[in-house]
Amino acid sequence: MSVELLSLIIGGLTIGAALMVVISKHPIRSVLFLVVTFFLISSLYILMNAQFLAIVNIIVYAGAIMVLFLFVLMLLNLNKESEPKTPKLALFSSVLASGILLLVLIAAFKDSLRLQHVRLPQQKQIGLVENLGKLLFDEYIVAFEVSSILFIASMVGAILLAKREKPIID
Amino acid sequence: MDTGLLIEKLILAILLFVVSLGIAAYSTYFERKLAAWIQDRVGPDRAGPFGILQPIADGVKMFMKEDFTPTNADRWLFILGPGIAMFTALMTSAVIPWGTDITLFGRTIALQVADLNIGIxxxxxxxxxxxxxxxxxxxxxxxxxxxxxxxxxxSQMISYELAMGISAITIIMLSGGLGLNDIVKAQHGMNWNIFYQPVCFLVFFICALAETNRAPFDLPECESELIGGYHTEYSSMKLGLFLFAEYVAMFVSSALISILFFGGYNFPGMDNFSGNTLALLSVAAFFTKTFLMIFLFMWIRWTIPRFRFDQLMHLGWKVLIPISIINMLVTGIVIAFNEGWIKF
Known part of the structure; x- marks a missing residue:
């Protein structure tokens, strides 16, 4: 089976799973379909020979963030009866807003179709962890360090928010 | 595609499947015997000589029991749960190197199903x-x-995964490779990581206990508070899969610990052997180390009482994570000195 056909099938399944996230009635099912979506995206990465990206995607998104999502949803104990009814106007505006987002994304990505005949040098190995590491710690070191500062800032912010509530509880 | 390679990997995968399940089955027997020994009892002794057929009797019993689904249960997810538990426990063993290369029928066969360069x-x-x-x-x-x-x-998994990952990073820094084969080869000649990284081993071992839900970290199935925990409503082979998955996970994490810290299939004086003799001896050495780790897991279970949940969280976030981060930093500085990147 050719790689093109395989990636077409997986791409279709990804879109299907992503649609099920939105369509499913129950929030826990939505989260589980989102996990399936992440797995399918990871398998697309593997088809592109980017093993490191694929496994990190699984560890971070499917393994940590989605477990936290499920954890919060299980604590919330959502029932159909307790769910507040969404007003018609909010429904309409959310459809409009996501439609505009779709339009912007299509506009942003339509140029990438023209890029597909641009072949990078030694593309077979470009996704392997050694090459990725050399690229990140050599050419893009500034961007890498700046993004790590961003992460630390958000962590400090989270700890600050959690600490501030303490005197109120006592 | 090389057909011979395909057949060879298929046989290896099936063998691995059977061995994992067999060891998991007999771990239940040894766990009960060991518990009996520690508590000065006899333990299972009815099925066969010394009760050696007990795991088979247990398995048959599990299959024969009524398969019950609670009224308001989510039917598909109820079936999916034990399946995922078993699947993930078995999947891990695919990247573990079991021994040095073996030569059969003129072919050199690596005793590892998949040598991924991102194994760990x-x-x-x-x-x-x-x-x-x-x-x-x-x-x-x-x-x-x-x-x-x-x-x-x-919540337990997320807390302990962090410290486990950081201590694994320390080992990766020492070995210079993410593949499990690289890590084992870097420890050749008694250069076992346990001698260089005892603190790292301690953190990793505690986290492995927590990740496999073994006592003293078996709070998800804590009988005295939660009846049976997550498998309260399960019966028949679905319950069997949950219980079994725990033992398979214990076997695989014991194998992982012996790879990361005890040199995997390396053993003292292995340079005196070669060919298939070396391969068989290395497999034997690897399994000896793994079984000793399983024994340690069981010994701890029957010795130390269960944690309280807040103690568990405290240990994970405020003790293990800081220790592993400091250990990683010190290791990094020492490596930098040895390589001559920093000079006074």
Whole structure:
């Protein structure tokens, strides 16, 4: 089976799973379909020979963030009866807003179709962890360090928010 | 595609499957015998000589029991839960190198199903999704005790994965490779990581106990508070899969610990042998180390009482993570000195 056909099938399944996230009635099912979506995206990465990206995607998104999502949803104990009814106007505006987002994304990505005949040098190995590491710690070191500062800032912010509530509880 | 390679890998994968299940089955027997020994009892002794057929009797009993689904359970997820638990426990063993290359019928066969260059990350990926089995099973049962078990499992997993990952990074820094084969080869000639990284081993071992839900970290199935925890509503072979998955996970994590810290299939004086003799001896050495680790897991279970949940969280976040981060930094500085990157 050719790689093109395989990636077409997986791409279709990804879109299907992503649609099920939105369509499913129950929030826990939505989260589980989102996990399936992440797995399918990871398998697309593997088809592109980017093993490191694929496994990190699984560890971070499917393994940590989605477990936290499920954890919060299980604590919330959502029932159909307790769910507040969404007003018609909010429904309409959310459809409009996501439609505009779709339009912007299509506009942003339509140029990438023209890029597909641009072949990078030694593309077979470009996704392997050694090459990725050399690229990140050599050419893009500034961007890498700046993004790590961003992460630390958000962590400090989270700890600050959690600490501030303490005197109120006592 | 090379047909011979395909057949060879298929045989290896099936062999691995059978061996994992066999060892898991007999771990239950040895666990009960060991518990009996520690508590000065006899233990199972009715089925066969010394009760050696007990795991088979247990398995048959599990199959024969009524398969019961609670009324308001989510039917599909209820079936999916134990399946995921077992699947993830078995998947991990695919990247583990069991011994040196063996030569059969003129072919050199690597005793490893897949030599991924991201082997250790693959294991962490599978471990991190292993909790879904417990979470889905516990939630789908529609029982408050099951749900408590599921919630506890998820928070415990997330807390201990961090310290486990950081201590694994220390080992990766020492070996200079993510593949498990690279890590084993870097420890050749008694250069076992345990001698260089005892603190790292301690952190990793405690986290492995927590990740496999073994006592003293078995809070997801804590009997005295939660009846049976996440598998309260399960019966028949679905319960069997949950219980079995725990033993398979224990076997695989023991194998992982012996690879990361005890030199994997390396053994003292291995340079005096070669060919198939070396391969068989290395497999024997690897399994000896793994069985000793399993024994340690069981010994701890029957010695130390269970933690309270807040103690568990405190240990994970405020003790193990800082220790592993400091250990990683010190290791990094020492490596930088040895390589001559920093000079006074």
């Amino acid at each position: 990350l693959f294991i962490f990926g599978i471990i991190s999704i292993g909790v879904y089995g417990i979470m889905i099973g516990g939630w789908a049962s529609n029982n408050k005790y099951s749900r408590f078990g599921a919630i506890r499992a998820s």
